[in-house]
Amino acid sequence: MQSTPSPFPARIELRGEGLVLRDWTEDDVPAMPGLFDHPDIAYWTPLVSPFDEAAARARLARDRRLRGEGSVILLAITVDGRTPCGEVMLRRGEAGIELGYAVGPAHRGRGLAARAVRVLAAYAHEELGADRVVLELEPENVASVAVATRAGFRPLDVPLIEGEEKGRPYALQTWGRNLP
Template sequence: MSSTTSTSSFPERMELSGEGLVLRDWTEADLAAMPELFDHPDIAYWTPIVSPFDEAAAHARLGRARRLRADGTTILLAITVDGGAPLGEVMLRRDTESTEIGYAIGPAHRGQGLAARAVRVMAAYAFEQLGAEQVVLELEAENAPSVAVATKAGFTLLDRPLIEGEEKGRPFALQTWGLNRP
């Protein structure tokens, strides 16, 4: 992994296109749609996104997305097909150790390949613009939909120790899946 990626900042505004998707910044216009995307038992269980996810949580997430971007550590982008209505979110977090991608797709928009496509677009950005040598996904083996996304996006399970912890009062053990620079 290139340690130089952690020193450059992210652009103030972002829009990435590819694979029939437009990944774009969250805006105030998205606040009303966010609870429909994120207030769901699957998202509450498998992700660190707050639950219940209401209007106040939407405002907090928008503010957090902007702070993390300004800090140069994390990008949170809305997943859309045309730059319009958000269907989910894709995240890229980088530090000196790794470049990690994460995602959440609204329940009404699953089964369309959105997560795998968004992950591939974000991985291409990490390779081409940030100079990352590898991007990773950290997920639980029991999360079959995420394992399928990792596989569809071209990631392979890495021989790394499990990342163990607790989130929302529930223990977890994350596998690390990796995709190397083409």
């Protein structure tokens, strides 16, 4: 029995807006806790907390598995092609292409998330044929709303996505960006 090939390439490197978005590697594992083990990230994202080296290794393994299944791409956000500053995510779902992001506390305030989202949105359009990409975020997450706005997204007139994660209820607002 043959398996269906992944619609995503085994390796990805995207350049644009002064960034290099690249695959996570084993060499990044020591840096990942410094990026993701933070109260803001623990609160607003589904990432595990505490985020230690074991969590980093599990995330890397999950990234590779989901990429192979053709459902998710996780890329390190870098400015130099080496040092990770955060992560940008592309997920293929029933509703289309969804993007997500997290930037380490030491790297915030430089527009990395908005730029990374624009670069990955362009990839979704050019390589995956997406007409629209979406972000799902909590309206109370002021920093994430600012990123969405700077990246050219606008709230869509659709119902909130309600659920619970880590014992905390949430209501996600869907933001969209139509691509050229």
